[in-house]
Amino acid sequence: MKNLNFDCTKINDGFWNFYNKLNRKSVVKNVYNRFKETGRFDALRCDWREGAPNKPHIFWDSDVVKWMEGVAYLMEESPEPELEALVDEMIDNIAQNQRSDGYFNSYFLSVEPSKIFTNRDWHELYCVGHAIEAAIAYHKATGKDKLLNCVLKNVDMIYRVFVEEQGAAFVTPGHEEIELALLKLYDYLGNEKHLELARFFIDQRGNNDKEEKSFQIQSNLPLREISEAVGHSVRACYLYTAMAMLAKIDGDDKLKAACNRVFDDIVNCKMSITGGVGADHTGEKFSYKYDLPNSDTYNETCAAISLAMFAGAMQEMDVNSRYGDVIERIYYNGFISGLSLDGEKFFYTNPLEIDRKKYARSTYQPICERVKVFECSCCPPNVVRMLASIPRYMYTVDGDTVYCNQFAQSETKLQINGKEAILTQTTDYPYSGKITFHYIGEPMTLYVRIPDWCVECEGDTENGFARFELSDGDSVTVDLPMEIHFIEANPYAQDNSGRYAVQRGPIVYCMEEIDNGENLRDISLLENSEKKVVCEEGIPEPVIYMGAERRPATNQLYSIKNDERVSFTARLIPYFAFANREVSDMLVWTMVK
C-alpha cells in the first residue's frame, strides 16, 4: 500500500488550486526574496568571514533546500525557468564548496570548521536530511543529478563517521529529520546502505550509553518502547514519520505498535482542533495530555506539517480513515493558517485565541500578525513544499484497490492491473460535500474516506471508508452533508470546558474582534438561530453569520447573575483566514446557547 506519487494527480480547480496558484505566483517568490535579503543563499558560497553582514546560521542550509524542494514540486507540474536557474546556481555553490570527504554545512564550513559533528544540538544531520529530500525532488523534476550526487557523497561520509568509525561526539541527531529523508532516498534509489543508516539512527536513539536520555529530543527511551509523544513537536513528528516508514519497510511489528501508540496519544490527547500540535511554548514541545491552551498555545506551523507527514506515512501502513481525517484537519486549518491570504506573510506559531491585552503582560507573547521572515525561518519554506505536496496525500493504492483520502477537483493517472487508468474528482469541496468520481480503466475497488466530522453520513463503511466497485466509464457520487457543527473537546481539556468550536465540513471557524466587537469570550452563539453560509470576496471559503448574544455593558465589577442579553449577528470566518485584515483579537472556542 502506497500513497500515490504526487505527480500522478493534477488539481485543476477549487480550494487547493487557489493555494497552488498562490504558491507559484507569490509564496515561493516571497520566500526566495526574504532568504536572498537575509543572506541565506549567499551563505552557500561558504565565504563568510568575521565582520561581514549576514553571519550564517547552523540551520540556514535547511531553509534553502526546503525551498528548493518546493520549487522542484512546482516545476514537476509546469516549468519555472527563472527559479530553475536560481536553484542551479545554488547547487553549483554547494557542489563547489562541499568538502572532499562529502561534508557540507555552510555555517560550519565558513564559521566553525573545527566544530563539525561535535554537538548533537547543532542541526547538521537535520540539514542533510532536508538536502536529501530536495535532491530527490529536483532530480525527479529535472533529471539533473548534481545535487543528488552531492547528497550521496555526504550520506556516505555520514555512514562512515556514524556507523563505521563512530567518530562523532554523538550517535543520533539532536534534530531528527534525516531518518525519513534516508528512507525516501532508499525508496528512490534502492540502496540498502541508506536504509541501514536510517535504521541505525532509529535503533540507536534512546538506546545507547553515549547519549543523554532526553524527553525534549525523544531519546528518553528506545523507540520501540515509546507510548507518548514528547518533547519538541517538529522533531518528534519527523522522527515518528521515519519510524512508520521503517516499520512498513521492515515489517517491524514492534516499531509499528510504537507508532500506533504515539499516533493515538497525539490525535486523542494532544492535538488542537485545528490540527496544531506542540502546545507548550517552552521548548516548542508537546504538553501533557489534554493540555489544549488557546491564547498561549504554540502550535508551530512546521509541527502541523510534520504531523501531516506522520499521518501520511501511517496511511501507507494501515487502512483507516483517521489518517486522512487528521491530514484534512491539518491542511484546512492549522497548516494554512500559517500563511497569509496574499501569500506574503507567515505565522510561526498559530494561537487559537488572541487577547492582546493579556499578551501585553505575559511572559510569552505570540505574534498577532504574520510576518515576512523569521530569524528562525523553517516554516515559510516548509509551507512552500507542503502546499505543493497536497496530491501526495490524496490517494493510497494497493493493487487494484484505491483509497481516496482527500477531496479536490482533480484528475489522477494510475495503474490498475498494469494498465493506465484515470480517476477524476468533480467537486467544489469543501464548499459543498458533493464529490463525483469518474473512472476510466480496468475494474477496481474505490474506497472513499467518510470524514469523522460527517456524523450525518449513512451507509456502511469499512475502516471509515465507503466502498465502490468501479468499471470503465463508471461514475459515482458521494455527498457529504455540509452541516455546521458545534464541537466539544474532551472534559479533560479544561481550557475549553463550556465552550465549543464551530466547524463546517473540515473547516474550523473563529470570530475576530474586528467583526464582533470586544470581549469575544463573553459571546454566546445561538445554536438554533438561522445560520447563513456566504461566499465573500477575498476568502476562499464561505463565512458564517449566525445569531449571538452578549451581556450588556455595565459599570459594575460584580453583580448578581442576570439574564439580560444584547442580541447581534456574529460573523465567523474560517480559522485559517484570521489576522488577514488589521490586528484583532480572535477566538475559536465560544460559548453556545
Added chain:
Amino acid sequence: MKNLNFDCTKINDGFWNFYNKLNRKSVVKNVYNRFKETGRFDALRCDWREGAPNKPHIFWDSDVVKWMEGVAYLMEESPEPELEALVDEMIDNIAQNQRSDGYFNSYFLSVEPSKIFTNRDWHELYCVGHAIEAAIAYHKATGKDKLLNCVLKNVDMIYRVFVEEQGAAFVTPGHEEIELALLKLYDYLGNEKHLELARFFIDQRGNNDKEEKSFQIQSNLPLREISEAVGHSVRACYLYTAMAMLAKIDGDDKLKAACNRVFDDIVNCKMSITGGVGADHTGEKFSYKYDLPNSDTYNETCAAISLAMFAGAMQEMDVNSRYGDVIERIYYNGFISGLSLDGEKFFYTNPLEIDRKKYARSTYQPICERVKVFECSCCPPNVVRMLASIPRYMYTVDGDTVYCNQFAQSETKLQINGKEAILTQTTDYPYSGKITFHYIGEPMTLYVRIPDWCVECEGDTENGFARFELSDGDSVTVDLPMEIHFIEANPYAQDNSGRYAVQRGPIVYCMEEIDNGENLRDISLLENSEKKVVCEEGIPEPVIYMGAERRPATNQLYSIKNDERVSFTARLIPYFAFANREVSDMLVWTMVK
C-alpha cells in the same frame, strides 16, 4: 469622623473570635518561632559578620516590628507576659544598636553601613514606617516608651536628611509605608514635624526632578494627578492609605479626589471577588483594568491587607457603605485565605484557581500549599497584626452619629455627648445575617451598613446605611437575608465570561478536587437545585451542598456537542478554607445551569 480605636471594642464570640483566639494561641507564636529560627530577631543585635549563618536582609526589621505591633494589639486585650519579655529584649537590642544619629536598620548597620540611604529600592524608610506603627501600638498597650523614643530619634534623623539636608540619594521611599506611619504618629503625639515629613514624601512623589518616573513604584505622576492604581500593589495601597489620611487632615480636596479616583479604579476594575488585588505576578503589581485571572493571579496577602487599610482610611473621610463592603470582602475571603485553619501556615499569593497540571508547565507557579515561612516573609506578621486589628474597622464615629461598618458578636465602649455609652452586637454573623444592637447611653444615631451583596434587603438607606435613632436601653435588629448568590463579573473580565462565583453573605465559595473530582472547570452547578448549608467540623463557616453535573468521561478528543450529563452533589467550601486538607485543584468561578 474617625474609626473607633480598636481597643474600644471587644469581640467576644463568633467568627472573628475564632480567629482572635487562633491568633493568640497559634499564629503569633508560630510566626515568632519561624522568625527566631531564621535569625530575624537575632539580627537586631547587629553583630552579624561575613561567614556567619542567617545573613540579615534589608527588610527583616519590618518583619520583626510588624510582629511586635501584632503582639501589642493582643496585649491590649489581655496580658501576654512571655511575649512581652521577648519584645522588650528586642527593643533593648534596637535601642542599644541604634546609631547615635538615630539611624537603625539591622542589615545596613551590620552588613553594608556605607550604603545607607544610597538606593531608593532598599526598604530603609519602609522598615522605619513599620517600626513607628509598632512603637505606637506598644506604647499604647504597655506605657513603655523605649521603642517610641528610638523611633522618634530615627524620624528626626530622617527629617534632617531628607527635608533639611536633602543628603540621601533619593527623595521619596522606593517602598512606601512610612507616610501612613508618620500620619499615625502625628495622630498619636500631635507633633507637626511628623505631619510635615509625611506631607513632604507625598508632595515630592512623582513630583521632583531627582527621581526616575516609575509606574512600578507609583512615582510616574504627582500624586494629586493620579487616576489609576498602578505598580506594586502593596506599596500602592500603603501610599493611597497615607494619601487619604493626609487629605482628611489637610482638607486637601485635590488629594481626596485622587484617592477617590484610584479607589474607584481598584474596586470597580482591578479587585478579585475575594478582595485580592495585584493580579500581575511580574512585579507583584496591578494589571490592566478587568484583568482578573484565576490560576495565575498573584493577589499577595499583604496587598489585600493594604487595600483594607486604604478602605479604612477612606471611611474616615467619606460616608459610604462601599468602604465597609470592600473591607468585609477582603477580611472574609482574600485576607484570611492567607492563613491555614490551624494558624501555622501562610499563603503569600492567593490564587482563585489551582490547576496543578497547568502549573507544572507554567513559568509562573504559585504554591498550592501554605508554608510556615517565606524568604520574603512580610505576609505572616501582617496577618498577626491585621487579625488583631479587626475592631478598628467596625465603627466610625462622628459626634453622636455612629456608623456600624462590620458585624461581630461584640461589646463596644464609646463616648456620646461626652458620656460613656455601650453598644453591643448580638449575632452569629456571617452564619446568619441577624444582628441585634443593644444600646446604653445618651441618644444617638446609628447607621448600619447594608452590604452590597444583600440585594434582598428592603427599606431606605442613606449612602448604603440603614438609619436608627437609639436611646438608652433601645434594641434594634437588622436581619440580612443570607441567600446563596451566583455572582457574575463584568463582561470585560474575560477570564470569567460564562462563569459565576458562589457567594453566601460575604463569603465566597470554591470547589476543591478532593470533594468534587477532577476537571473542576467542566462542572456546572444547578441554579435551581436544592442547596444545603451545613456546619461541619473544622471549618468556621458552613459548607454548601448543591446539585451539579458534568460531562461523562469519553475517549474522544473532539465530538459533536451533546447534552449527556452526569449528575452529582457538589460540595463547596468557603474560599478562605481551601488547601487545608491535601493538595488539591480548586476553582472559584464555575459554570451555572
